[in-house]
Every structure is written in C-alpha cells, then in structure tokens.
Amino acid sequence: MKSFFFLCCVVPECGLKFIQTAKNPIEYSYGPRSVAAGDFNNDTWIDMVVANHIVNTIAIYFGQNDGTFSTPIQYSTGVKSIPYMVVVDDFSNDELLDIAVANFGTNSISVFLGLGNGSFVKYTELSTGSSRPISISVSDLNNDTLLDIVTVNYGTHSISILYGYGKGNFSSATSYSTGYDSFPSSVASGDFNNDKYLDLAIANYGTDNILILFGNKNETFSNQITISTSFGSHPNSIAVGHFNRDAYIDIAVANYGNNTIGVLLNHGSGTFAQQAKYSTGSASPYAIAASDFNQDSRLDLFVTSKGYNNTALLSGYGNGTFTEPATFPTGAFTSISLAIEDFNGDNHLDIAIVSNDTGIIDILLSAFEGFENQLIFSTSSHQLSVAVGDFNNDDLLDIVVTNPDSNDVSVLFGYGDGSFTNETTYLTGSNPQFVAVGDFNNDAQLDIVVANYDSDDVSVLLACGNGSFANETRYSAGTSPISLVVDDFNNDSHLDIVVVNYGTNDANVFLGYGNGSFHDETKFSTGSNPQFVAVGDFNNDTRLDIVVANYNSDDVSVLIGYGNGSFEYQRGYATGSHPTSVAVSDFNDDSRLDLVVVNSKSNYVSVLLGYGNASFAGPVWYLTGTTPQSVGVGDFNNDRRLDIVITNSFSNDVSVLFGYGNGSFADQVRYLTGSYPYSVAVGDFNNNTRLDIVVTNYDSYNVIILLQYYGGFFKNGMTYASGVGSELRYVAVTDMNNDDRLDIMVANYGTNSLGILFGHGNGTFLNQVIMSTGSQSHPSYLTFGYFNDDSQLDVAVAYNGTNNVDIWLRNGNELFVQQTSDILRFVSAPLAIVSGDLNNDGRFEICSHIR
Numbered sequence: 001m002k003s004f005f006f007l008c009c010v011v012p013e014c015g016l017k018f019i020q021t022a023k024n025p026i027e028y029s030y031g032p033r034s035v036a037a038g039d040f041n042n043d044t045w046i047d048m049v050v051a052n053h054i055v056n057t058i059a060i061y062f063g064q065n066d067g068t069f070s071t072p073i074q075y076s077t078g079v080k081s082i083p084y085m086v087v088v089d090d091f092s093n094d095e096l097l098d099i100a101v102a103n104f105g106t107n108s109i110s111v112f113l114g115l116g117n118g119s120f121v122k123y124t125e126l127s128t129g130s131s132r133p134i135s136i137s138v139s140d141l142n143n144d145t146l147l148d149i150v151t152v153n154y155g156t157h158s159i160s161i162l163y164g165y166g167k168g169n170f171s172s173a174t175s176y177s178t179g180y181d182s183f184p185s186s187v188a189s190g191d192f193n194n195d196k197y198l199d200l201a202i203a204n205y206g207t208d209n210i211l212i213l214f215g216n217k218n219e220t221f222s223n224q225i226t227i228s229t230s231f232g233s234h235p236n237s238i239a240v241g242h243f244n245r246d247a248y249i250d251i252a253v254a255n256y257g258n259n260t261i262g263v264l265l266n267h268g269s270g271t272f273a274q275q276a277k278y279s280t281g282s283a284s285p286y287a288i289a290a291s292d293f294n295q296d297s298r299l300d301l302f303v304t305s306k307g308y309n310n311t312a313l314l315s316g317y318g319n320g321t322f323t324e325p326a327t328f329p330t331g332a333f334t335s336i337s338l339a340i341e342d343f344n345g346d347n348h349l350d351i352a353i354v355s356n357d358t359g360i361i362d363i364l365l366s367a368f369e370g371f372e373n374q375l376i377f378s379t380s381s382h383q384l385s386v387a388v389g390d391f392n393n394d395d396l397l398d399i400v401v402t403n404p405d406s407n408d409v410s411v412l413f414g415y416g417d418g419s420f421t422n423e424t425t426y427l428t429g430s431n432p433q434f435v436a437v438g439d440f441n442n443d444a445q446l447d448i449v450v451a452n453y454d455s456d457d458v459s460v461l462l463a464c465g466n467g468s469f470a471n472e473t474r475y476s477a478g479t480s481p482i483s484l485v486v487d488d489f490n491n492d493s494h495l496d497i498v499v500v501n502y503g504t505n506d507a508n509v510f511l512g513y514g515n516g517s518f519h520d521e522t523k524f525s526t527g528s529n530p531q532f533v534a535v536g537d538f539n540n541d542t543r544l545d546i547v548v549a550n551y552n553s554d555d556v557s558v559l560i561g562y563g564n565g566s567f568e569y570q571r572g573y574a575t576g577s578h579p580t581s582v583a584v585s586d587f588n589d590d591s592r593l594d595l596v597v598v599n600s601k602s603n604y605v606s607v608l609l610g611y612g613n614a615s616f617a618g619p620v621w622y623l624t625g626t627t628p629q630s631v632g633v634g635d636f637n638n639d640r641r642l643d644i645v646i647t648n649s650f651s652n653d654v655s656v657l658f659g660y661g662n663g664s665f666a667d668q669v670r671y672l673t674g675s676y677p678y679s680v681a682v683g684d685f686n687n688n689t690r691l692d693i694v695v696t697n698y699d700s701y702n703v704i705i706l707l708q709y710y711g712g713f714f715k716n717g718m719t720y721a722s723g724v725g726s727e728l729r730y731v732a733v734t735d736m737n738n739d740d741r742l743d744i745m746v747a748n749y750g751t752n753s754l755g756i757l758f759g760h761g762n763g764t765f766l767n768q769v770i771m772s773t774g775s776q777s778h779p780s781y782l783t784f785g786y787f788n789d790d791s792q793l794d795v796a797v798a799y800n801g802t803n804n805v806d807i808w809l810r811n812g813n814e815l816f817v818q819q820t821s822d823i824l825r826f827v828s829a830p831l832a833i834v835s836g837d838l839n840n841d842g843r844f845e846i847c848s849h850i851r
Contacts, residue, residue: 031055032354034085035361037341038097039063041118046341048352049099050361051083058086058101062118063343071732074832075112075120080105085337089138089147092123092168102133102151109133109149113168123168131156131175139189140164141198142219150200152184159187159202163219176221182207190240190249193270201251203235210235210253214270227264227272232257241290241299244320252301254285261285261303265320278314280325283307286336293349293366295638296688304335304353311335311353311364330355330362346639383410383696383703388683389437389446392467397683400448401696401703402432409435409450413467418686418707426469429455438486438495441516451481451499458484458499462516475510475518479503483532489544490565500530500548507533507548511565524567528553536584536593539614549579549597556582556597560614573608573616577601583631585642588663596644598628605631605646609663622665625651634682634691636708645693647677654680654695654706674700734784736793736810745795747779754779754797754808756815771808771816776801785835785844796846798830805830805848826850 031054040047045063050072052059056079059072077083082105091098092113099112099120107128112120131153141148146164151173153160157180160173178184183206192199197215204211209228213221229235234257243250248266253275255262259282262275283305293300298318303325304311310332312325332355343350348366355362383401391398396416402409407430410423429452440447445463450472452459456479459472478501489496494514500507506525510518527550538545543563548570549556554577557570576599587594592612597619598605603626606619625648636643641661646668647654652675655668674697685692686707693706736743737758744757746768752775755768773779778801787794792810799806805824808816830848838845 032337032361033083033356034337035339035352035354036086036088036099037339037343037352038088040097040114040120042096042116045345046343047118048339048361049086049088050354051077051086051101053082053084053104056081056083056105058083058099058112060118060120065345068733073118075122077101077103077110078106078108078125081108081110082106083110084134085136087136087138091147091164093146093166098123098168100136100138100149102136104132104134104154107132109136109151109162109170111168111170124170126162126170126173128153128160128173129175131158131160131173133160135184135186137187137189139198141189141215143197150187150189152187152202154183157182157184157206159184159200159213161221176213178202178204178211179207179226182209182211184211185235186237188238188240188251192249192266194248194268199270201238201240203238203253205234205236205256208233208235208257210238210251210264212270225270227275229253229255229262229275230258233260233262234258235262236285237287239288239290239301243290243299243316243322245298245318250320252288252290254288254303254305256284256286256306259284261288261301261314261322261325263301263320263322276321278322278325280305280312281307281309281327283309283312283327285312286334287338289338289340291340291349295348296690302338302340302351304338306334308333310355311351328364330364332358332362335362348639382698382701384432384678384698385434386679386681386694386696386703387435387437387448388681388694391437391446391463393445393465396687397685398467399681399694399703400435400437401679402428402435402450404431404433404453407432407452409448409461411467411469412703414685416685416687418692418705420705424468426461426472428452428459428461428472429457429474431455432459433481434483436484436486436497440495440512440514440518442494442514447516449484449486449497451477451484453480453482453502456481456501458497458510460516460518473517475520477501477508478506478523481508482530485533485535485546487535487544489561489563491543491563496565498533498535498546500526500533502529502531502551505530507546507559509565509567521565524559524570526550526557526559526570527555527572530557531579532581534582534584538593538610538612540592540612545614547582547584547595549575549582551578551580554578556595556608558614558616571614573619575599575606575608575619576604576621580628581630583633583644585633587642587659587661589661594663596631596633598624598631598646600627600629600649603628605644605657607663607665620664622657622668624648624655624668625653625670627651628655629678630680632680632682632693636682636691636693638690645680645682647673647680647695649676649678649698652677654693671706673697673704673706674702676700677704732782732784734793745782747782747797749778749780749800752777752779752801754782754795754816769815771818773797773799773806773818774802778802781830781832783833783835783846785846787835787844789843796833796835798833798848800829803827803829805833805846824848 033053034051048061057074061069081103084104085102096114096116101110109126113123133151135152137150149162151160162170182204185205186203200213202211209226214223233255235253236256237254248268251264253262260277264272285303287304298316301314309327314322334357337354339352351364353362385402396414399412408425412420428450431454432450433453434451448461450459461469480503482502484499494512497510506523509521526548529552531551532549543561555572559567575597578601580600581598592610595608604621608616627650630647641659644657657665676699679696690708741759746755754771758766777799780800781798807819
C-alpha cells in the first residue's frame with residue numbers, strides 16, 4: 001500500500017466568548033459631530049457617546065452582545081451649547097469612565113461623571129473664557145497622575161489648558177496663542193524632545209503649519225517651533241505615535257487643503273524631518289488617528305475625509321513609511337470624526353465614523369483577509385511529513401520534510417521573510433513517513449526523529465549546533481511505524497517518543513535518557529491500522545495521555561497515562577470513515593482538551609468536545625475538501641479563538657475553518673496548494689506575528705508556504721435607507737411580528753411617516769414598510785408597549801409637529817392601526833416618551849418629557 005502520515009502542529013491560545021458580527025450602523029439626524037467609545041456600564045461590550053450639535057445633547061449608545069447598539073440615552077449639554085467634540089476618560093480617579101464635551105456655543109467644557117452602570121451626572125461646567133472650543137484632548141501634562149484637558153479654540157487663535165485636580169475638578173483655563181489667523185483645528189500631546197515632559201503639537205489650519213509647544217516642569221509651555229505643512233495645505237487633524245520604532249514620537253497630519261497625509265519623523269531633539277506626503281486623491285482628509293489595525297506591531301493611519309472615498313487606511317511598514325491609502329467608502333461624502341475600539345469583541349480594532357452630510361454613524365468592522373500563495377520550494381523527491389522549528393538558533397523558523405523515495409529528510413532554513421534556503425538532506429531509514437522535532441539531549445538544540453515505514457524503525461538525528469545534524473541512530477519499532485509524537489511521558493524532564501505501528505496495531509514507547517539515546521519500554525494495543533498519534537492531558541491529572549486515529553476501525557483510541565511511561569487500556573470513540581489524523585486543543589475555552597479528527601473517506605472533520613475525565617461528547621461534523629488527510633490548529637485570524645486547517649489531497653487545496661471559541665466552527669474557506677497536499681504545519685515564517693501555513697505536495701515534489709496577509713481590511717456594516725428627505729429621528733428594535741427575529745421601526749421626521757423593517761434573523765431586513773403619520777406631524781420618538789390587553793405589541797409615537805402622542809395598535813397582520821389620541825396632546829412638543837407598568841396595576845402607562 002502507499003502509506004500516508006500527517007503532522008498536527010498545535011498552537012495554544014486562550015479563547016474568548018463568541019460574539020456575533022454587528023449587523024448595521026446607527027442613523028441620526030441630531031447633527032452628530034463627534035464620537036468617542038468606551039465601556040460605560042462595565043458589561044465588557046463597547047459603548048459609544050455622540051455629540052449632537054444641533055439639539056445640544058450627547059447621546060449614549062450601549063453596545064450589545066450581538067454587535068448592535070441600544071436606543072440612545074440623551075443628556076443635555078445646555079441651551080445653545082453646540083457641542084463640537086467629546087472625549088472619554090477617567091477624570092474622577094474612581095476607575096469609571098467619564099465624559100468631557102467641548103461646547104462651541106457657550107465657551108465651556110461640560111464634564112459628566114460616570115456612575116459605572118451606564119448613567120452619568122453632569123458634574124461641572126468649565127469656562128474657556130472668550131474662546132470657543134472646537135477640539136479637546138486629554139493627557140497628564142504635569143506628571144501628577146491626574147488627567148488634564150487641552151482645548152483648541154476658534155476665533156481667539158489659541159489653546160486652553162485646564163489642569164486636573166482629581167475627582168472631576170479642574171483649574172481655570174490657561175491660554176496660549178497659536179499665532180495670528182492660525183485657526184488651530186486639532187491638538188495632540190507627546191514628549192517630542194525626550195525631556196520627560198509632555199509637549200503639545202497643534203495643527204494650524206489658517207497658517208499651514210504645525211506648532212510645537214514644549215512643556216516645562218512648572219506647568220508652563222515656553223519654547224516653541226513651527227513646521228510648515230506647505231502653502232494651502234490647511235492641516236485639520238493631527239495624530240502622534242512611534243512610526244519607525246526609534247523611541248521618538250512622530251507626527252501625522254491630515255492636510256485638508258491639498259488632499260495629502262503628511263508624516264513627520266522625529267529626530268529625537270524636538271526637530272523633525274521634512275514631511276513625507278501620501279495623496280488621498282480627490283478626497284480632502286478631515287480627521288486622522290494612529291493605531292495598529294492589522295496586528296503586526298506597527299502603527300497604521302486611518303483617515304476620514306470629504307469626498308466619495310471618505311475613509312482610507314495607510315498600513316505602516318514600521319520604518320516610518322506607509323502604504324498608499326486604501327479606501328473604504330461608506331456612502332457618505334463628509335466624514336468628520338472617528339473612534340477606534342473593538343465593537344464586536346473579535347479582538348480586532350473597529351472604527352466608528354461620524355458623517356456630517358448624512359447624519360449617520362457607520363461602524364467599520366475589521367475583517368480577516370486570508371492567505372496568499374507566496375513561495376514554492378522544490379525538492380528532489382515526493383514529500384510526506386513536515387515539521388517546523390528553529391534548527392540553527394537564528395530566531396527564524398525552519399522546515400524539515402520527509403522524502404520517502406530517497407530515504408532521507410530535507411532541512412530548509414528560513415530567511416524570516418517567508419522564503420527558505422535550498423534543501424540539505426540527511427539519510428534516514430527506508431520510506432520515512434513522519435517527522436517530529438525536540439531537544440533529546442538537553443543541549444538547547446532541536447533534534448529530529450523520523451518514523452521509517454519500510455524498515456520498521458525510527459531514526460534520531462542529533463543537532464550539531466550549527467544547523468547541521470549527525471548521522472542517524474536507529475531504534476527498532478513495530479511493523480510499519482507511521483506516526484510519532486514527542487513529549488515527557490514519565491515526568492523525568494527528558495523527552496520520550498511514542499510511535500504507532502500501522503501493521504501491528506500497537507504503539508511503542510521509547511523513554512529518553514536525556515543524552516539523545518532511548519530504550520524501548522513496552523507496547524500498547526490500539527485500534528485497527530493506527531494512522532496518527534497525538535498527545536494531551538485528557539483527564540486533567542497532570543499526566544500525559546495519547547490519542548490514536550485508527551484508519552480501518554473508524555475510531556480513535558484514548559490511552560490514559562500513568563505518568564511513568566505506561567498507559568491504561570484504550571478507550572474507543574467512533575469518528576467518521578477512515579480517520580487519518582487527529583489534533584488536540586481546547587476549542588471551547590473550558591480548560592478541557594478536545595479532539596478534531598480528519599475522516600478521509602467521508603470528506604469531513606469531526607470535533608469531539610472533552611469532558612475533562614478522558615471521555616468525549618459525540619462528534620460534530622464539518623465539511624472539508626475531497627479526501628482530507630492532515631490537520632493543523634492555530635489562531636489564523638488573530639481573534640484569540642482556535643481555528644483548523646486541513647489538507648485535501650484529491651482537491652489540491654487546504655480548508656480553513658475559523659473557530660467561534662465555543663467549540664463550533666464556521667464553514668470552510670479553501671486555498672489552492674500544489675498537487676496532492678499531504679501534511680500541514682503552522683508557524684510565523686515571515687516574522688509578522690501572524691500564523692502562516694506550510695504544506696507538502698506529494699505529486700508536485702514541492703513545499704508551498706501560504707503566508708497570512710491581514711492589511712487591516714475592513715468591511716462596512718449594512719446600511720438601510722429611510723428614503724430621501726426622511727430625516728430619520730429615532731430608531732427602535734424589537735420583535736414586532738412574534739417570529740423570534742428582531743425588527744426595526746424608525747420615525748421619519750421629514751416625510752411624516754413610520755418605517756418598519758422586518759428582520760430575516762441573519763442581520764438582513766425586508767424593504768421598509770411605510771405608514772403615514774399625517775401632514776406636518778413630524779414623528780420624533782417612539783416606544784413599545786401592550787396598550788390594549790391583546791398580547792400584541794403596540795407602539796406609541798411622539799409628534800414634534802402636532803405636539804401630541806398617538807397610539808398605534810397591532811392589527812394582527814404585522815402592521816399597526818393609528819388611534820386618534822387628543823387626550824395625549826401637549827402645549828409644546830414632547831421630546832421623549834417611555835412606557836411601562838409604572839404603578840403595578842398590570843397596565844402600561846406612558847411618560848413624556850416635554851420641551
């Protein structure tokens with residue numbers, strides 16, 4: 001027979017709870033001007049606060065565990081306050097998030113202190129004198145561990161500093177001029193001259209420059225420099241960070257006037273190199289932020305703009321340069337503010353964007369891009385097994401593969417960029433099927449062990465310390481050894497070897513002496529034609545156990561270890577047809593090891609979740625490609641949840657199944673390989689902190705490297721229009737037709753109507769059903785309740801135009817019938833309404849807030 005072997009490489013990760021993807025953005029017409037994010041109610045989900053400059057409020061939107069947001073809670077910032085910008089931080093030193101708002105209309109800063117349960121109290125109003133604040137920044141400027149506030153002021157061409165005293169209290173404003181007609185637009189802080197005092201960088205829109213104010217130890221800013229951003233550039237927003245990893249803080253600026261992003265690298269003494277410019281095309285950049293969006297430990301830049309390509313990402317190379325902007329249009333034309341957080345709990349940074357022209361908050365969710373065929377490395381023979389390790393101690397991953405035709409192994413040394421040297425070969429026994437690595441003689445050098453199918457033995461090749469290996473030492477095994485695993489099975493701090501023998505239906509245990517030699521301890525029975533072996537502690541007794549995939553008995557054998565190199569009689573668990581490989585890891589984050597088994601004849605993998613007592617739940621099946629052979633495990637999309645990769649020999653590809661962290665997996669994504677892919681292993685081959693995949697292709701005589709690329713790709717949440725001129729004023733979510741799927745109702749202020757979008761249950765919705773509310777009614781708020789005791793959900797609607805509240809009763813066919821309610825008419829417009837059984841009489845009441 002032609003025998004096959006497979007390698008599983010397990011990368012341990014800590015899983016998180018599974019969270020569904022956010023479904024759609026949230027729309028407003030209150031004039032959203034700025035957005036900030038944080039967990040306001042300590043439920044681990046990220047919330048948002050929006051400054052609404054038209055209605056003089058801030059709105060709090062609580063993040064839900066399905067990636068959506070609640071209906072808003074409004075807090076007034078004062079009559080004619082015109083809130084322009086909002087920031088979030090802990091101003092009262094109680095480890096609870098607070099909010100500060102720059103009020104353009106009243107020349108003030110409003111501070112709202114958080115109570116930790118999602119509610120806030122307006123604690124103080126801080127005057128900025130004659131200055132109108134348009135931007136606000138927070139940092140500890142005087143090294144007293146208390147947060148200070150800096151505002152950028154329109155009209156007086158200045159900035160104001162309010163030093164924090166703790167507990168939400170601040171000093172009066174101290175102002176610094178930014179220059180005649182400078183029209184400062186944005187400020188950021190950083191220690192630009194490395195004197196351990198924070199400095200300020202200000203973007204001066206009017207004078208086309210960046211002003212640096214250097215901080216002193218006495219809470220003053222004296223020395224200053226200006227850096228030109230070029231004539232007509234009109235810098236509008238500024239961000240700072242370590243763009244080239246030299247310990248000096250650099251600057252990035254959004255130049256609204258000439259449609260460029262400028263990057264200024266710091267020389268370390270408070271002076272900067274001439275700005276490098278990146279064109280944003282026809283879009284005029286408005287706001288800029290720096291963060292690591294693609295998790296490569298390099299800062300990237302994200303920009304919102306005025307133009308059809310209203311957002312853009314510049315991925316950082318880590319040397320101070322960036323990619324050209326990659327655009328992500330959201331459908332808006334003028335996007336003026338952004339907030340960065342992980343809104344859907346997948347451990348990737350997402351972005352909330354305020355668009356001034358549409359009055360919409362868009363949520364851009366970070367998304368995994370995939371793998372690319374990077375390099376193919378030919379060898380002189382068919383390849384079967386592959387293992388990964390650093391064989392020459394250069395901190396770069398290398399590869400070793402078995403060559404059954406030439407009875408040797410090939411070692412390929414990695415360059416750290418995803419490419420490898422030409423092979424160096426070392427002789428083994430006859431028909432080497434499987435390879436693994438470990439330090440068998442405790443010299444801090446990785447050695448190699450190979451299972452030789454036709455010579456019925458294993459070969460041990462000890463490392464010489466320079467990337468080369470000594471001649472093999474052979475140890476007799478059973479008949480047709482096909483797979484092996486390395487670990488310390490008798491707790492003596494020396495690595496041992498377990499080999500499964502296809503021909504004699506058993507496993508050999510070779511106990512290591514710690515000097516590179518072994519002795520054959522004993523044999524243990526398995527199922528019929530064992531094909532693969534893996535290791536783990538399945539009963540949580542701190543002793544290693546083994547699991548064997550038995551090709552012809554269609555099951556796996558679990559052998560419980562005694563901790564002395566011997567094992568208890570096997571326990572069998574049914575799998576699919578002809579299992580060829582098994583991997584071990586904790587897929588549902590319950591601290592119990594689980595199994596994933598490749599079933600070559602049924603084109604499925606089966607997942608068996610462990611109970612922690614060496615028993616397992618029944619298999620759950622996931623479709624693969626044709627004739628799956630080998631499996632590897634790792635976190636391929638950097639969401640801290642374990643995923644699976646499978647080689648499919650007859651369809652010439654690999655299947656990647658992304659884990660949800662609860663023991664279940666998404667449908668496969670396929671990537672082409674060479675001809676007849678057999679074995680798979682994973683590792684970071686180009687040192688970008690992302691796991692890559694290496695596959696041996698038996699019939700094409702090569703090894704292929706699939707490099708993970710993750711350029712900070714974003715996908716837009718779904719947007720549903722309310723119609724031209726609708727002036728969407730309010731949105732509410734509930735199940736209106738009792739189908740256990742959430743629906744949406746919106747109040748269309750401009751078109752005098754209500755809109756219903758019935759949900760499909762998968763995040764998509766039917767087209768809007770319109771119900772007229774009457775001429776000039778201007779619906780502005782709504783609330784659900786049971787108002788007529790028929791067990792069907794009704795809705796109450798507040799009208800800004802006619803100063804009343806109407807009740808709409810469900811008529812049983814998924815629509816509502818309007819009831820005239822002259823009783824619920826007011827002298828002035830109702831701003832908000834809520835409903836509930838307020839007096840415990842079993843009936844719903846309505847409470848209204850009147851202007």
